[in-house]
Amino acid sequence: MVEGARRTAHFKLVILNDRVYVNKYRKSIQTRDLFTMWGIVQLLRRYPGRLPDLELMFDCDDLPAVRSKDYQGPNASPPPLFRYCSDGWHLDIVFPDWSFWGW
Numbered sequence: 266m267v268e269g270a271r272r273t274a275h276f277k278l279v280i281l282n283d284r285v286y287v288n289k290y291r292k293s294i295q296t297r298d299l300f301t302m303w304g305i306v307q308l309l310r311r312y313p314g315r316l317p318d319l320e321l322m323f324d325c326d327d328l329p330a331v332r333s334k335d336y337q338g339p340n341a342s343p344p345p346l347f348r349y350c351s352d353g354w355h356l357d358i359v360f361p362d363w364s365f366w367g368w
Contacts, residue, residue, distance in 0.1 A: 269344035293325035329355035
């Protein structure tokens with residue numbers, strides 16, 4: 266299911282046993298990807314052993330990409346894509362934009 270978000274994702278971040286692994290798919294604007302990864306690392310440092318193992322796909326662009334009209338019905342399965350903004354017509358999962366502090 267997570268791989269369904271790869272079409273627009275800039276990177277995939279995996280947390281496994283309190284370690285961070287990243288697969289970069291394409292370059293993002295300025296340092297947005299780097300500071301998003303930095304934010305996750307800060308969470309792991311502040312709360313060791315308290316973050317679960319997980320996989321996240323991130324898109325570092327501004328405009329939402331997962332249109333809700335493309336995923337309707339009982340068997341609809343939108344890709345879980347994190348980004349910095351969304352709206353009522355999209356299903357992107359909003360995530361803090363920590364890159365603001367790095368520019």
